[in-house]
Amino acid sequence: MQKFNFTGVFSSKKEFNPGFYNWNRVIMRYCDGASFTGDVEKVDPATNLHYRGARIFNVILDELLAKGLNKASSALLTSCSSGGLAAILYCDKFRAKLPATSQVKCVPDAGYFVHVKDISGKYHYEKFFTKIVKLHNSEINLPSSCSSKMKPGLCFYPQFILPKIKTPVFVINSAYDSYQVQNILAPEKADSHDSWSACKLNISNCSSSQLKRLQEFRSDFIKILRSGMGRSILNSTSRGMFINSCYSHCQTRNQINWLGDPASKLDNKLLQRCSVTGFMRETQLS
Incomplete structure (x- = not known):
């Protein structure tokens, strides 16, 4: 099993992670391929694969609650990508x-897929998500407000x-998310002439026309993010975001991005500082 690298938001060293270094941290191994939404009783006979991510999530959470999470004063649900x-x-x-008295926030890093x-004018990535949902029987575990x-x-x-x-959410993402550029904006199926590789x-x-298309993608991303947050982000006490323009995917686990990359500054604040401020301020007001 691959060893997890405890850096960035998971670091236990105060100088690298002053906001969360002394928190209890639990790594929930991601293994189901459907963001922990799978729930299929039958085992795939051809591959022996089990699509039961939702059961894994619930069982682990119940165990953690029994071990003391049910007494947590503050809790953060976070990860990157899927x-x-x-x-x-x-x-x-x-x-x-x-507990109702707990301060709780969800912090998705590079998980805001748009x-x-x-580039072909189609939605190829939507078909990918549709296949995942069907394969894993995910519909039963998706928010009913949407499904x-x-x-x-x-x-x-x-x-x-x-x-x-309803729970406070702090979104961390790049407006030029490298994974989304490669798989949502310019997937291989949409790039028949292989001009984007x-x-x-x-x-x-990138050519000048490609850079223009990337800038349009950024504009679309920001527009969708603002409308999708569900309320005025400027006046909200339960919504926050840190959106930069780095060509990257996942930033909270990268020690350089988390604490010391000048390119990641917004309003002269680093990612770590904005995240800590956002978590503490918004949960106290919510």
Whole structure:
């Protein structure tokens, strides 16, 4: 099993993680491929795979509650990429399991996947999400506020989920998320002439027209994020965000991004400082 690297928000060293270094940290191994939403009774006979991510999440959470999480004064549900998406999908369920007096927030890192057209004018990534939901029988574990009104595959997109989430949420993402550029904006199926491969690998290789398209993607991302937060972000006491323009995917576990990368500063504040301030201020007011 791969060893987990305890850096960034998970670091136990005060000089590297002054806001959370002395918190109890639990790493929930991600292994189901569907952001912990899978729930299929039958084992796949061809591969012997079990699609039971939702059961794994619930069992681990129940065990943690029995070990003392039920007495937590503050709790943070966070992860990156598909784990960041899980932090959104399970946000209110996680909050409901903890005491009403607990300060709870969900912090998705690089988990805000956006539903936008790719370079071919189609939604190829939506088909990917739809296949995941069908394979894992995820619909039964998606927020009913979304799945009762939209196609289940769309309920993997935070923009259709966050407006109904009641628990405080602090979104960390790049507006030029490298994974989303490579798989949502310019996936291989949409790039029939393979004109985006070099650009996706290193944006310094992008042509002027490709850079313009990247900037349009950023504008779409920001617009969708603002509307999808569900309320005025400027006046909200339960919504916050740290959105930079780094061409990256996942930042809270990267020690350089978390504490010391000048390129990640917003209003002269680093990612770590904004996250700590956002967590403490918003949960105290909520």
